[in-house]
Every structure is written in C-alpha cells, then in structure tokens.
Amino acid sequence: MMDCHRVISYSGRCLLAVDCRLHKIAHEGDLFRPAYFLRNLFYLYDKVATINLTKHEIIELTQPQLRSGLHKLPLGQALAEYAEQSIYHANRKRFADFFDIETIPERVSAAKLGSIVEAFRTKGPDGTLIWKTHRIASSEQDIYFCVVRVSDAQDMSHYEEKCRAQYVLPSDGEEDSVELLWKNFITGFPLPAFWKDNQRRFRGVNQKFLDFYDFDSVQELLDSTDEDMNWHVHPEPFERDEHDVLEKGITIRDVPGQCLARGVQRNILATKWPVYDVQGNIAGLMGYFVSAEALAHVQQQSHEALFVDRVTRLANVKGLLFLLAQYLDEYRFGHRNFVAVFIRIRAIDRLLRRYGEEACNELLGCIADEIRRIVGPVGASGRFDRNQFLVFSQYTSQEEVRDLGQRLRTGIEAIHSFGQRSCTLFVEMHMAYPQDQSDFYEDIIAALLGRWKKKS
Numbered sequence: 151m152m153d154c155h156r157v158i159s160y161s162g163r164c165l166l167a168v169d170c171r172l173h174k175i176a177h178e179g180d181l182f183r184p185a186y187f188l189r190n191l192f193y194l195y196d197k198v199a200t201i202n203l204t205k206h207e208i209i210e211l212t213q214p215q216l217r218s219g220l221h222k223l224p225l226g227q228a229l230a231e232y233a234e235q236s237i238y239h240a241n242r243k244r245f246a247d248f249f250d251i252e253t254i255p256e257r258v259s260a261a262k263l264g265s266i267v268e269a270f271r272t273k274g275p276d277g278t279l280i281w282k283t284h285r286i287a288s289s290e291q292d293i294y295f296c297v298v299r300v301s302d303a304q305d306m307s308h309y310e311e312k313c314r315a316q317y318v319l320p321s322d323g324e325e326d327s328v329e330l331l332w333k334n335f336i337t338g339f340p341l342p343a344f345w346k347d348n349q350r351r352f353r354g355v356n357q358k359f360l361d362f363y364d365f366d367s368v369q370e371l372l373d374s375t376d377e378d379m380n381w382h383v384h385p386e387p388f389e390r391d392e393h394d395v396l397e398k399g400i401t402i403r404d405v406p407g408q409c410l411a412r413g414v415q416r417n418i419l420a421t422k423w424p425v426y427d428v429q430g431n432i433a434g435l436m437g438y439f440v441s442a443e444a445l446a447h448v449q450q451q452s453h454e455a456l457f458v459d460r461v462t463r464l465a466n467v468k469g470l471l472f473l474l475a476q477y478l479d480e481y482r483f484g485h486r487n488f489v490a491v492f493i494r495i496r497a498i499d500r501l502l503r504r505y506g507e508e509a510c511n512e513l514l515g516c517i518a519d520e521i522r523r524i525v526g527p528v529g530a531s532g533r534f535d536r537n538q539f540l541v542f543s544q545y546t547s548q549e550e551v552r553d554l555g556q557r558l559r560t561g562i563e564a565i566h567s568f569g570q571r572s573c574t575l576f577v578e579m580h581m582a583y584p585q586d587q588s589d590f591y592e593d594i595i596a597a598l599l600g601r602w603k604k605k606s
Contacts, residue, residue, distance in 0.1 A: 196282065197298040201225060203251055204292040225251065238271035238279055238426075245270050248284065258288050269301045271430060277399015279430030343438040345425065350375045350392050353434065362441070363411050381410045391422065395435045399424050417442035461511045462518035465532030467598050470540055473530045474594060477542050481584055489551050490594060491541040493521075493558065494578040498537035501573055513568040517575075520561045524554075534598045555579055 199210040208228045210221040229249050237245045248268045257266050265287035272282040281301040289295045336343065342359035346352055352371045363381070365371065376392075377385050384407075391402050401423040408415050422437035457469035465473060477488045495517065502510040514533070521531050521539060529543035541558065545551050559577045566572060584590045 195297040195299045197296075199296045200289065201251075201254075201286070201294040201296055202292065203254065203294065206251075208296075236273045238273070241270040244268065245284075248286075254286060254294060255288075255292075258286060258294065264288055272298075273399050276397065277395075277424055277432050279399075279426050281430075339438070341438045341440055341444075343436070345434060345436040346375075346392070347434045348396055348432060350389070350396070350435075383408060383410065383415065388420070391420075392435060395422050395424050396432055399432055419445065459533045461514050462533050463515075464518050464522070464539070465530065467532075467534050470532040470534055470598060471595075473532070473542055474591070477530075477544070478584065478591065480544070486544050487546070487583070487585070488542055488544045489554075490582045490590075491543070491555060491558065492580040492582070492597060493539040493541065493562070495537045495539075495562065495575055496578070497573065497575050502536070505571060509569065509571060513565075513571075513573060516565055516568050517562055520565065521558065524557045524561050529554075538597075540594075540597070551581065555581060 197210065199208050201208050202225070206225045208223055208225045210223070210228075233242050233245050245268075248266070248270075254266075258264065265285050267283055267285045269281050269283045271279045274280055282298050283301040284296065284298050287295045336356045339356055339358065342356065342362045344352060344355045344359055351373045352368070352375075353373075355365075355368050355371070360366070360368070371379055376382055376388055382388055387405075387407060391405060394400050395402060401421075403421045404419040405421070406417065406419055408417055410416070418439040418441050420437060420439040422435050424432045425434040425436050427433040457465060457472060459466040459469075474490075480486045481488055498510060498514070501513060514536075517539070518531075518533070521541065525531050525541055525543065529541055531539060531541045533539050541554075543551075543554055545554075559579060562577050563575050565575055582590060582593065
C-alpha cells in the first residue's frame with residue numbers, strides 16, 4: 151500500500167512525500183501447514199530434533215534459513231559431539247544419564263506429562279554458558295521428539311546446587327570447602343599450572359610453574375602476558391590459541407610448542423580451557439603444560455614397569471618376549487644367527503630359605519650385574535624365574551658362542567659373597583639355536599612360562 155501527497159510546488163515542479171507499507175496476508179490454512187509450524191518452532195527452541203532408537207540415529211531440524219532443513223547423524227556420535235562441544239564439563243555426567251538411550255522409553259513412559267526434562271549449562275557461539283532446558287517427549291514407537299530452549303530463571307538455583315554437589319564437599323569447618331579444596335588441589339597438582347584474566351594477563355600460578363621458570367614469586371609475572379615475559383621465540387601460536395579459548399570457549403589439549411626457561415628452549419605440550427564467572431561469561435582461562443623431558447621420564451617409567459624386572463633391572467618375561475621377536479625378525483629377514491643361552495642357578499632357592507628374600511634379591515642383583523658386564527652392548531638378557539636367566543646374542547662363529555658360555559659360567563661362579571654373606575654358586579647352562587629345531591620359539595615360550603627343562 152502506498153500513500154502520496156504533495157509537500158510543495160514551485161515553477162511547475164513538485165516535492166512529493168511517499169509512504170510505502172508492505173502487508174503480507176497469510177491465509178488461515180497456512181497457519182496449520184507443517185512447514186509454517188516448523189519455521190516458527192525456532193522462535194521458541196534453539197534446537198529441534200527427532201531421535202530414532204531403532205535405527206540409532208538423530209534427525210536435527212536446522213534453522214529455516216539454511217538450504218537443507220534436515221541433518222541426519224548417528225545417535226551416539228551426535229550426542230558425544232554435542233556434549234563435548236556444547237555442554238559444560240561439570241554437567242556432562244548428568245547429560246549422559248539424561249540421554250541414556252537404554253532407559254529413555256521407560257523414563258518417558260513413567261513421566262506424568264509424557265516427557266522428561268533436564269537443564270544443563272550449554273555453550274553459546276561465543277563460549278558463554280547459558281542454562282538450557284532439554285526436553286524429550288514420545289512421538290510414536292521408538293521415535294522421540296527432543297527440543298532445547300533457554301531455561302526459565304526460577305529453576306536455575308535448583309540446578310546450580312545440584313551441579314555444585316557433584317564435586318564440592320559440604321563445609322563443616324570455619325573455612326569454606328571450595329576454597330579449601332582449591333588450595334589443596336593447586337598445591338598438590340603435579341604439573342606447572344597457571345590462570346589468566348580475559349586479557350591474557352597472569353593472575354596466578356602454582357609452585358611447579360615457579361620452579362620450571364625459576365621464579366621466586368608470582369609477583370614477578372603478575373598482570374603480564376606471555377609476550378611481556380618474552381619466553382616464546384614464536385609467540386603467535388600461543389596467542390592465537392588463547393584467543394580461541396577466550397572468544398570461542400573451546401578447550402585446547404596437548405598442543406606442542408616451545409618456550410624459554412632458564413635460558414634454554416624447552417619443548418612442551420600445553421592444555422588450556424575457559425574460566426567462567428557466576429553468570430556463565432568467560433572471565434579468563436586456566437591451563438597447564440608438561441615438558442617433553444617429563445613426558446619422556448613418564449614413558450620410561452611406564453616402559454620399565456612393563457618390561458623390566460624390578461629386582462635385577464634386566465628384562466622381565468614381557469621384555470624377553472619382545473626381545474625374542476626382534477632377534478627372530480633379524481634372523482629371518484636379515485639372516486643373522488643368534489643363540490639363546492638358558493642359565494639356572496639352583497643355589498638361589500637354598501639361599502632364599504637361609505637368608506630371606508631381601509638378601510636373596512641382593513645376590514640376584516650381583517648376578518645380574520655380572521651378566522650385564524659380560525654380555526655388554528652386543529646382547530640382551532633377562533630373568534624369567536627366581537633363579538633362571540636368559541641371554542640372547544648374535545654370533546658369526548661357534549667359537550664366539552663357546553667363549554660367551556664360558557665367560558658367563560666363570561663370571562657367575564666367581565661370586566662368593568654378597569654383602570656380609572658367603573655363597574657358592576653352580577651354573578646349569580643350555581644353548582638353543584633357531585636353525586636347529588622347528589619348535590625353537592615354542593620351547594622358549596614354554597621356558598618363560600615356567601616349563602623349561604634342561605636339554606642334552
């Protein structure tokens with residue numbers, strides 16, 4: 151509709167004012183069409199989806215302005231991704247329980263209103279946390295309707311307390327339990343940890359952080375950014391990651407980088423996540439890092455726990471099996487001969503009864519040191535029973551094998567004391583070659599499992 155009137159005229163010319171109004175007349179039938187109904191659902195709900203428990207899939211109805219109106223995904227994948235990307239970590243256990251597909255039918259059927267509902271702190275596009283209500287209602291057999299909307303304010307105190315009770319003990323002393331837990335946690339946290347404000351300025355660190363950079367106090371870096379401290383040769387990746395955390399609410403995990411500490415460039419893996427205030431807005435970030443040296447130490451400890459005998463520091467049964475596989479590969483594909491030398495020392499059992507386990511372990515350590523000295527870097531050795539050892543060694547002639555056997559026997563039998571105690575040791579020895587018998591591998595496996603017997 152358009153209205154037009156003359157404002158002024160002069161010398162045969164006119165100034166006109168035009169008022170245009172656009173009116174869209176919706177037919178009554180349009181209001182009841184499914185497409186019209188679905189489009190208007192998004193004025194009430196952030197997400198609308200159907201869940202098919204038979205096909206284990208979810209169909210999400212996307213926003214009406216998008217080209218495609220349906221987005222189909224495997225149910226388990228969709229729920230896992232939504233929880234990881236959108237649900238606040240403190241609420242994820244409740245979220246998983248609420249969307250437990252095994253119990254949804256029973257819970258919905260038992261609900262008085264025919265639907266179940268829970269609220270979770272959910273991330274918005276900028277990472278801000280907003281309480282959103284998730285409702286599941288029955289549609290037809292094994293098909294359920296799920297909608298998500300911003301929660302009503304009156305219910306939030308209930309959920310705040312429910313979430314807090316998940317990880318905070320009730321306070322029964324003068325000091326608030328949250329503060330007490332925080333002090334104990336950050337003191338005992340085994341890695342360098344830090345927290346910053348929303349301008350990326352340091353607001354606190356733990357003692358491990360101070361030790362890593364050789365600071366005396368947090369005052370030396372308070373209100374400074376990484377760039378102010380000049381401890382990154384290439385600061386851009388660290389700055390970019392922290393902006394992503396602060397502006398998008400994402401968590402970054404184990405991102406590799408380098409930093410300068412005590413005048414040396416160190417390789418680290420950094421993890422950072424957003425810090426939220428009581429309103430759910432991002433107020434800063436927290437993080438920690440692990441140095442490559444510390445990681446290598448942990449890996450070494452893990453390796454030793456799996457493959458090293460704690461008494462002798464030689465290989466244990468798992469370690470010997472791993473070594474055997476390597477020697478067999480080199481024998482089969484590299485055509486390098488090797489020998490397996492079995493060693494049994496019967497006196498160990500008698501000395502164990504006489505002196506006890508601690509003293510016997512001391513003797514085993516002496517024997518292991520002697521084996522390690524004789525074999526040197528050209529062979530491998532381990533213990534697979536209290537008094538039995540196994541040595542692998544490559545060779546080019548039988549003379550080398552005989553010499554190795556003689557040196558092992560002589561060296562072990564030359565041990566006549568350990569600590570203040572005396573002993574006499576006799577060595578039983580057997581040598582096995584992969585080319586001499588088809589069941590070589592099986593025989594060694596039997597030996598490592600405690601079924602070895604001396605062969606003539």
